[in-house]
Amino acid sequence: MRKEPLSSQLKGDGFTRLVHQTLDKWHVPGMAIAVIDGDDTWSEGYGYANIVSSTPVTPSTLFYAGSTTKAFTAAMIAKLTEDPTRDIEWGTPITQLLPDGFSLIDKSVADQITVEDALSHRTGLPGHDHASAHTNVRENVRRLAHLPMTAKPRTRYQYNNLMYVAVSHIIEIATGQWLGDSLARSFWLPLGMKNTYFSLDNALRGPATLAQGYYYLGWRSESQDEKAYREVDWMPLEEVSGAGSVITNVLDYTKWVRAFLRPQTFVEEKIFKSEETVRQLWEPRTLMPSDEPFIGPRAYCLGWRTGVYQGVQFFEHTGGMNAFGAQLLLVPKLQFSVIILANTSQTSNFAAQLLAFHLLDERLGVPKSQRFDWNQRNWSVIEKEQKRVADKINYRPPIYIQPTLALGQYVGTYTNAGYKDLTVYLDNGGVLRADRKDMTWPEAIEFRHVTGEHFLMVSEHHEDYGAFCPDVYEAEFRINVEGKVWTLGVAWERAMEGKKIWLQRT
Template sequence: MRNTSHASPLKERQFESLVQKTLNRWHVPGMAIAMVDGDHTWAEGYGLASLPSTPVTPSTLFYGGSTTKAFTAAMLAKVTEDPATKIRWDTPISQLLPGDFALSDRCTGNQITVEDALSHRTGLPGHDHASSRTSVRENVRQLAHLPLTAKLRTRYQYNNLMYVAASHIIEAATGQWLGDCLARSFWQPLGMTGTYFSLKDAQAAPETLARGYYYSGHGGDKDGIYHEVDWMPLEEVSGAGSIITNVLDYAKWVHTLLRPQIFVEKNIFQSPETFHQLWEPRTLIPAAAPFTGPRAYALGWITECYMGFQIYEHTGSMNAFGAQLLLVPELEFGVIILANTPKTSNYAAQLLAFHLLDERLGIPKPQRFDWDRRNWAVIEKEKQWVADKIDYRPPVVLPLSLPLEKYVGTYTHAGYKDITIYLGSEGVLRADRKDVTWPESINFKHVTGDHFLMVSTHIEDFGAFCPDVYDAEFRISVEGKAWSVGIAWERAMGGEMIWFVKI
């Protein structure tokens, strides 16, 4: 039920205890939470923004990750209101970015609209390994070389690079950097003075920017420790995930989303209909407990039914940060959570956000969904899959075609750029990808013949729990030289490989 006492539910002893227990369980150093309920907003900080002793406060800055996508979609909605731009949701992107936007299937590429790109139904899977530390325009141009795995508008496949393309559209239409567009169109009218679109601006801000960490002891190591992670540069991520903000500012954003007439009152949108288009379901997402009925991706938002209420949510995950937004328009209720570890903070935030919603709805504790159990099951399944790949031994182990040093060299792919393979001091093939958005360090484990398993250590997704593994295969020319390497970097391709040619 609605809190009528005006006392902060975030400071109740039981909730503070739950937060600390959750941070300890998931090994998250610090977290900030804000809750909006009607006219009331509460915000608190818990734990540490940076070790050993800097506390989190409501003004502490965190990376917002993919919660940025809602702003990118909103900015495009604003652009569609301007007749001079000639941009509509059904406008083909190839018409807006001639010479820059194309897909490996030209027919599909010519049909993809702005709406398709923002609702993850283009047929292009994630291809996150293809995102490199280059310009927005260059990352968009790489799309032409990435394989599709579905027909247009037939399957939900989350794709960050399409939101980078959306950034390019906005910047081409307005002639301005997306960060300036968002500040002028949204953040300034809403009084969001602690929100930034570049690492440089966030570092220079008066607010404290939290440090990101990953924890090394999730595998059962009793001596696990926190490792500080360098702040991630954001230029190439752009509208897919560049926002750095605090829960106070995001509470202002959520309050406006829950009362969309404010958009019109502040001359952000010309019509309430412009806002409602953002929450209109576009692409079906596979159903999952505890949600009932179909789930869908709108434009920068996931919408689903929970306990009889339509909710809107989105998470964000960067190299060492996590974010969670959860809104229930019917109740004018919203939760914002920002924290400073990769993936694990998403699990912690999900549990706490839905706990606050369950409290608001008055759901009896025995009827509440066990988020920890579900998320640990997901982790254990991934760990087992990785272990099975690493432990696999083929019935017959064939020798290498060449001495190991003959596989060394730089291999290139038009979409995935370069991978340089070298012989490590321990006598195994290695590769370090440092100039990509999601850096990784790779060991090649010989399987049989010219087949290897790439074992990758990194700090995002499940990297705190287990490495990533990818099948790899070298091709040998008739002259007896390694001339290409295939890597199964994209799971949605079902084992098909991305082929790199030796330079």
């Protein structure tokens, strides 16, 4: 075990040097870290919240917290289950709570999906993130009725943000108020979280500085200048709702995390009636794939993941928004937690993961020779994704067939009730393109001809692995008997294993 208090190590040059080395390696401009160790709490900021103005990150700096929001959404449902005047339980079918606002492609399956299924990612619906649009919560929930399923309910873990949006809609219908107001009254105010927000406008009006999000140009060989970063616009949050709308700082998150480490706090503050309600949130519901360095299977609970690391059970969740990343790691047995927020997409998560588990290794006294190499693991994931994309882009069919029509005849707007519109146009250089600026995750798309009516859609975006390489989707146009293009199929969803989403030309 460690020979000195962890707080002493955190204040030392060794940890500070490791943080800066990690930020440099993953090209993350700034990061805030908080650590809870028993009764002690420590926090610090590193790097820049804004590069241009040289604004430093402090523990008070605000960041998008992404999918760590899901724990609040699940907790809000837990609070409603305690209210005997409301007909809401974990096993309540969503169609019962949203009789006119929720359905799936298979109506009989939709009738089976419960609140618990949605919160634990076991509905049978894959991610379909490309279907999420800049619109209101109600309209994004209605989009679910048109999205293909890839599993039977309760048979497979498939992470789905839109299902959390559906649960957000349930809460707003049940309470008659915006989810942000419900969370503030139910959790943030009782716990003293004064700098936590559910909308970009409210965060900008608050007293604390909101970090600027960035992506590093050098990953894509656009620049080899180590200071070459590009600002990414702050994301609107209306349509994301309970899937990822929280903006906060590490100081506020320590209050939220401490309540989970000491569940009686929720009862003392009259947030929940019973500690059993808190335990339900951490009950494993859906088995997840597992790999090193975790021991045995992992599981998704309700807004939390759980597993075993170095012989201790942990609970955690990551968050990723366009140019922001978050990491929460809790070990109840040790009364220990690490909270990290930073201002790039995906690379923030790689950096935060390494630092969070480094701190847990220090807390457990794991010898350095036995520690897992997170950098190596994450680089191998990146290289695998880059190879997948390169193989797609460089593929040449054994028989090449020219497009049936001139490229200008493929131009038009194509629509799908689940995936909205895709407007295809020719740029000034005669290249077929499409822009999806009105979607939650915006894309700039170039069509590259493969053979016949088959194209490859090369998508530029900033989230996830878009920092390292474009994404690619197979696309196919179909021509009717009149010799006109009438439909476009796009393999947006990987879980569909090559099957396409079909959009009709309007």
